[in-house]
Amino acid sequence: MNAELSTDRLVKDMKNVVQDAEDLMKATAGEVTDKAKAARERLADALESTRVTCTRLEERAVAGAKAADRVVREHPYQSIGIAFGVGILIGVLVGKR
Numbered sequence: 861m862n863a864e865l866s867t868d869r870l871v872k873d874m875k876n877v878v879q880d881a882e883d884l885m886k887a888t889a890g891e892v893t894d895k896a897k898a899a900r901e902r903l904a905d906a907l908e909s910t911r912v913t914c915t916r917l918e919e920r921a922v923a924g925a926k927a928a929d930r931v932v933r934e935h936p937y938q939s940i941g942i943a944f945g946v947g948i949l950i951g952v953l954v955g956k957r
Contacts, residue, residue, distance in 0.1 A: 867921045874914045881907050 881903055888896060932939045 867917060871914055871917050871921070874910055874917075878907055878910050878914070 885900055885903060888900065
């Protein structure tokens with residue numbers, strides 16, 4: 861579950877960065893220097909790459925969640941046993957400190 865939250869946060873942060881960069885590109889649309897044009901083109905390429913990566917991350921997160929759900933539904937007692945065992949192990953390790 862922690863990995864899922866991290867992935868969700870990463871995707872959200874990436875979307876925010878993309879939106880901020882798009883806003884920056886719109887704000888600098890009046891710039892006509894060659895350097896500004898080159899920078900805008902590189903930024904546009906990077907944004908497209910980021911969008912693709914973000915989409916792939918979302919797809920992988922959804923696929924992982926579906927796979928985990930399917931395994932738990934197919935083997936509910938084993939899943940409960942594993943979760944219980946991991947919980948006890950963590951409790952013992954934390955209790956030793």
